[in-house]
Amino acid sequence: xxxxxxxxxxxxxxxxxxxxxxxxxxxxxxxxxxxxxxxxxxxxxxxxxxxxxxxxxxxxxxxxxxxxxxxxxxxxxxxxxxxxxxxxxxxxxxxxxxxxxxxxxxxxxxxxxxxxxxxxxxxxxxxxxxxxxxxxxxxxxxxxxxxxxxxxxxxxxxxxxxxxxxxxxxxxxxxxxxx
Amino acid sequence: xxxxxxxxxxxxxxxxxxxxxxxxxxxxxxxxxxxxxxxxxxxxxxxxxxxxxxxxxxxxxxxxxxxxxxxxxxxxxxxxxxxxxxxxxxxxxxxxxxxxxxxxxxxxxxxxxxxxxxxxxxxxxxxxxxxxxxxxxxxxxxxxxxxxxxxxxxxxxxxxxxxxxxxxxxxxxxxxxxx
Amino acid sequence: xxxxxxxxxxxxxxxxxxxxxxxxxxxxxxxxxxxxxxxxxxxxxxxxxxxxxxxxxxxxxxxxxxxxxxxxxxxxxxxxxxxxxxxxxxxxxxxxxxxxxxxxxxxxxxxxxxxxxxxxxxxxxxxxxxxxxxxxxxxxxxxxxxxxxxxxxxxxxxxxxxxxxxxxxxxxxxxxxxx
Numbered sequence: 001x002x003x004x005x006x007x008x009x010x011x012x013x014x015x016x017x018x019x020x021x022x023x024x025x026x027x028x029x030x031x032x033x034x035x036x037x038x039x040x041x042x043x044x045x046x047x048x049x050x051x052x053x054x055x056x057x058x059x060x061x062x063x064x065x066x067x068x069x070x071x072x073x074x075x076x077x078x079x080x081x082x083x084x085x086x087x088x089x090x091x092x093x094x095x096x097x098x099x100x101x102x103x104x105x106x107x108x109x110x111x112x113x114x115x116x117x118x119x120x121x122x123x124x125x126x127x128x129x130x131x132x133x134x135x136x137x138x139x140x141x142x143x144x145x146x147x148x149x150x151x152x153x154x155x156x157x158x159x160x161x162x163x164x165x166x167x168x169x170x171x172x173x174x175x176x177x178x179x
Numbered sequence: 180x181x182x183x184x185x186x187x188x189x190x191x192x193x194x195x196x197x198x199x200x201x202x203x204x205x206x207x208x209x210x211x212x213x214x215x216x217x218x219x220x221x222x223x224x225x226x227x228x229x230x231x232x233x234x235x236x237x238x239x240x241x242x243x244x245x246x247x248x249x250x251x252x253x254x255x256x257x258x259x260x261x262x263x264x265x266x267x268x269x270x271x272x273x274x275x276x277x278x279x280x281x282x283x284x285x286x287x288x289x290x291x292x293x294x295x296x297x298x299x300x301x302x303x304x305x306x307x308x309x310x311x312x313x314x315x316x317x318x319x320x321x322x323x324x325x326x327x328x329x330x331x332x333x334x335x336x337x338x339x340x341x342x343x344x345x346x347x348x349x350x351x352x353x354x355x356x357x358x
Numbered sequence: 359x360x361x362x363x364x365x366x367x368x369x370x371x372x373x374x375x376x377x378x379x380x381x382x383x384x385x386x387x388x389x390x391x392x393x394x395x396x397x398x399x400x401x402x403x404x405x406x407x408x409x410x411x412x413x414x415x416x417x418x419x420x421x422x423x424x425x426x427x428x429x430x431x432x433x434x435x436x437x438x439x440x441x442x443x444x445x446x447x448x449x450x451x452x453x454x455x456x457x458x459x460x461x462x463x464x465x466x467x468x469x470x471x472x473x474x475x476x477x478x479x480x481x482x483x484x485x486x487x488x489x490x491x492x493x494x495x496x497x498x499x500x501x502x503x504x505x506x507x508x509x510x511x512x513x514x515x516x517x518x519x520x521x522x523x524x525x526x527x528x529x530x531x532x533x534x535x536x537x
Contacts, residue, residue: 075512076450076484076512077512077513080450084450094292094295095295097292099281099282100281102454102458103457103461110505111504111529111530113455114452114454114508115454116452144292146290147290147291150293151293154254154256156257271438271474272474273434273472274460275471279460279464279471282461300434329469329472330469330472334436349467349469
């Protein structure tokens with residue numbers, strides 16, 4: 001299984017400051033995923049819509065990622081175009097992820113409603129936009145990841161197992177594979 | 180009043196297994212609607228977008244349905260195209276139904292966020308996508324139906340009364356008709 | 359700072375009854391905004407999509423409004439076209455506002471899910487659709503306004519301070535300006 005991790009930030013990609021998005025995503029996934037065989041594809045790019053679209057397509061279509069997590073670029077500022085780029089490469093839109101991520105973040109900060117995160121299906125991959133801040137990344141992954149393994153089952157991807165101490169993957173009984 | 184009930188499933192429509200969607204919708208409506216005169220139009224069809232669109236149009240435009248409930252085809256799998264078909268025949272999108280149905284289902288299962296249900300207005304009809312499982316159909320109808328009668332009032336449809344033991348229709352005082 | 363207040367109602371704009379939308383918006387803003395220098399631009403117009411679009415463009419592009427609040431026209435009825443007009447002039451859609459406004463109103467009435475309110479960014483302005491009823495206007499502003507000042511910071515608008523007794527503007531520490 002290959003997971004694409006994409007940090008989208010003008011300043012981090014230009015080296016003005018250190019990217020914290022990809023390390024946060026990696027740490028969380030390392031603690032949460034129990035399946036033995038998976039690796040990441042990492043990308044650190046600027047807030048340019050054509051570049052974000054091309055990166056998402058490459059990760060899904062050429063690298064074969066089953067899951068792509070983006071971080072950054074989901075706010076209201078003019079340079080925040082991650083949701084637009086994600087929707088532009090979508091086969092299907094998954095509105096429940098954005099709704100639930102905002103609802104989760106809203107427990108912590110009222111400005112959570114400014115986040116425009118979306119999730120989509122492209123071919124056999126699930127692409128989810130996450131916030132830019134490490135703390136918010138962890139909070140939202142804690143809030144929605146339980147639904148990710150079954151989603152990837154349904155689109156024909158690999159069977160993901162999780163460390164239940166971090167997050168318990170939920171599947172209907174008929175979809176659970178015995179070891 | 181005519182209510183269209185549409186079960187969307189490749190396997191049920193091919194006779195591979197028995198459709199449980201329409202019986203669940205019928206049972207719930209029979210218990211919930213107190214208006215004496217209403218009947219259903221039933222359709223059991225495959226997960227084909229053009230067929231779903233044609234069925235929704237026929238039920239609203241030719242049969243004169245004021246309410247159409249669909250079941251099935253709202254997940255992330257490639258054959259799940261009910262929301263796309265529903266949006267394609269919409270005059271107006273009603274985002275609150277999908278949000279609330281997912282919020283209600285989320286109390287039961289974390290994978291509720293994978294459901295892509297929408298509701299729309301077409302002409303003088305409200306069309307609502309419901310989940311495929313009988314249990315989830317009941318839970319979401321319990322969660323949103325209180326708003327359905329007033330919605331149908333507002334689009335020029337018949338006045339629906341409900342059995343308050345099942346669901347209490349909510350209307351502003353000025354919209355309540357005395358018997 | 360200039361705030362556009364737009365009441366959208368066929369009957370109020372024709373003088374059939376007195377507009378209650380703009381007075382409600384003004385009262386709430388007067389109590390909530392602590393910044394000394396701001397004024398409103400008021401518009402009372404009919405439920406005509408081209409007119410609503412033209413009004414929103416004029417308020418943002420010519421009058422220089424940083425915030426535009428609309429009231430009315432967000433229901434399911436054929437004449438309710440405020441969300442469509444708002445989306446038509448949008449540079450960016452802000453889904454969290456609509457979700458949160460419906461979630462707030464749902465605490466009061468189950469028909470809150472019939473409200474199709476959206477919020478969008480156009481240039482350097484935030485445009486938010488509010489309900490039509492004075493009570494619902496206050497409830498939803500109470501529910502979402504904490505995120506408005508920081509949103510306007512992010513799109514390059516003026517720094518808004520609030521009366522904390524009414525609503526406490528939330529900003530990350532790095533965005534708070536010392537007096």
